Amino acid sequence: MAELRAIDGLTMLAAEPASPSKPPLLFVHGYLATARVFDHFIEYFCQRGHACVAVNLRGRDGSLGGTDLGRASMDDFVDDAARAARTLGRPVVVGHSMGGLIAQKLAERGDARAAVLMSPAPPRGITVFTFELLRRQWRYLLDILRSRPVVARAEDFIPLVLNHIPREKQRDVFAQFVPDSGRAARDMLTGSVRVDERRVTCPVFTVASEDDHFIPLATVQRIAKKYGSPLYVAAGHGHLVMQEPGWEKIAGVLGLWIDDQSTSLLSPGGAT
Numbered sequence: 001m002a003e004l005r006a007i008d009g010l011t012m013l014a015a016e017p018a019s020p021s022k023p024p025l026l027f028v029h030g031y032l033a034t035a036r037v038f039d040h041f042i043e044y045f046c047q048r049g050h051a052c053v054a055v056n057l058r059g060r061d062g063s064l065g066g067t068d069l070g071r072a073s074m075d076d077f078v079d080d081a082a083r084a085a086r087t088l089g090r091p092v093v094v095g096h097s098m099g100g101l102i103a104q105k106l107a108e109r110g111d112a113r114a115a116v117l118m119s120p121a122p123p124r125g126i127t128v129f130t131f132e133l134l135r136r137q138w139r140y141l142l143d144i145l146r147s148r149p150v151v152a153r154a155e156d157f158i159p160l161v162l163n164h165i166p167r168e169k170q171r172d173v174f175a176q177f178v179p180d181s182g183r184a185a186r187d188m189l190t191g192s193v194r195v196d197e198r199r200v201t202c203p204v205f206t207v208a209s210e211d212d213h214f215i216p217l218a219t220v221q222r223i224a225k226k227y228g229s230p231l232y233v234a235a236g237h238g239h240l241v242m243q244e245p246g247w248e249k250i251a252g253v254l255g256l257w258i259d260d261q262s263t264s265l266l267s268p269g270g271a272t
Contacts (some may be wrong), residue, residue, distance in 0.1 A: 002042045002052070004061070008083055011035070011062045013054040015042050021049035023113055023258070024088040028081050030097025030121075031185065032152050032177045034060050037096070041242055044251045053091070055084035060178045069179060070148040074098075074187040078105045085111045092258060096242065097121055097215060098184070101193055104227075107200045114203040114261055116254055117223060119215045119239055121188050123195040126222045128188075132213055136160055144186050149179040160214045164238035166245065173243060197226050204229040205257045207250065209237040230257070 002015040013035040025045055027038040035054035042052045056062070057077045059069035064080070081102045085091055093112040095103030100120025107115040122128050136156040143150050154174050162170045187193055204227040208220035217233065224231040232253055234241055241250050 002039065002046075002054070006062065007087055009064050010058070010080055010084060011056045012084060012087075013038070013042060013052075013056075015046040015052045017046050017049050017051065019049070020051050024051040024053070024091040026081070026085050026088055026091040026093045026112075027052065027054035028084075028093060028095040028099030028102045029054065029057065030095075030099050030119075031188075032150075032157070032180045033097075034176070034178055036061075036176060037240070038094075038242055040247055041094070041251055044248070045255065048255060051088065053084060053088055055081055057081070059181065070143070070146075070150075070182045072181040072184055074101070074105075074184050074193050077181075077184060078102050078109075081106055082109065082111050092116065094118065094254070095120060097239065098188065100223075101188065101195075104195045104200070104223075105193070107202050107204065108195050110199075110201075112202050114205070114258070115200070116205045116207070116257075117220075117229070118207045118241065119209055119212055119220060120206070120223055121215060122191075122219055122223055123193050123226075124191040126219060126226070127191075128215060128219050133160065140182075140185070144182040144189065147181075147183040147186070150182050150185055151179045152177050161239045163213060164209075164211060164236070164244045165240060173240070195226075200227055203261050205254070206231045207234060207241070207254070208232070209234045209239060209241050211237065212239045214239040 002013040035056045038054040058064035059067040092114045093103040094116040096118040100117040103115045106112045206224035206229045
């Protein structure tokens with residue numbers, strides 16, 4: 001069972017196996033989410049020998065209390081994840097959505113043994129815009145431009161993010177969303193987050209979802225190509241794959257890939 005810990009001002013969900021036998025994992029959540037979005041994955045991978053930590057980026061669940069959330073930048077969030085990574089030595093970083101972009105930055109910085117990008121937000125040079133995304137996001141534009149907290153509305157984000165969550169559970173899952181940073185949203189939407197793929201020397205694995213309305217398959221395909229990464233397409237899934245029925249299959253695919261990299265990942269200095 002994962003427990004909430006406070007380390008260096010950040011809160012994290014952490015779980016440790018009785019006898020760790022595999023590389024540690026750092027989970028980085030996406031926009032509007034918290035570490036709790038990875039609760040199934042933490043239990044799954046801990047039972048298989050991984051020490052697991054899911055970080056709460058600043059401004060949520062007590063992380064760095066007093067943060068002016070609206071003004072928190074992507075650089076701030078990357079720094080938070082890097083601080084969490086140091087508590088594990090040099091972990092395999094599993095990032096979802098915005099967390100997938102953060103994982104790309106940690107890989108570029110050399111803070112990751114390997115990076116798993118799940119429906120990742122794109123770096124500069126790769127667009128994420130679709131007509132549906134633009135239509136549902138315009139109402140948040142003023143908060144984004146003025147670096148104020150963004151508060152999601154169910155009528156916008158259930159179709160975009162929760163379209164493969166069972167209908168009777170959608171409202172409960174949506175209720176777990178939290179306000180997020182207008183500044184960070186602007187950083188992503190304007191393509192200000194650069195990643196130099198030449199500096200990403202660790203193994204990278206990319207996961208896309210077939211019916212993702214938030215980070216579409218075509219965008220994720222371009223990200224995988226940028227890093228020369230294998231791409232797994234989750235059929236019958238949407239954006240929040242870790243909470244959708246059938247998440248166990250996705251976790252199994254990730255586990256097999258991590259095991260395949262085990263020779264180079266067992267030591268913190270490996271996979272460089």
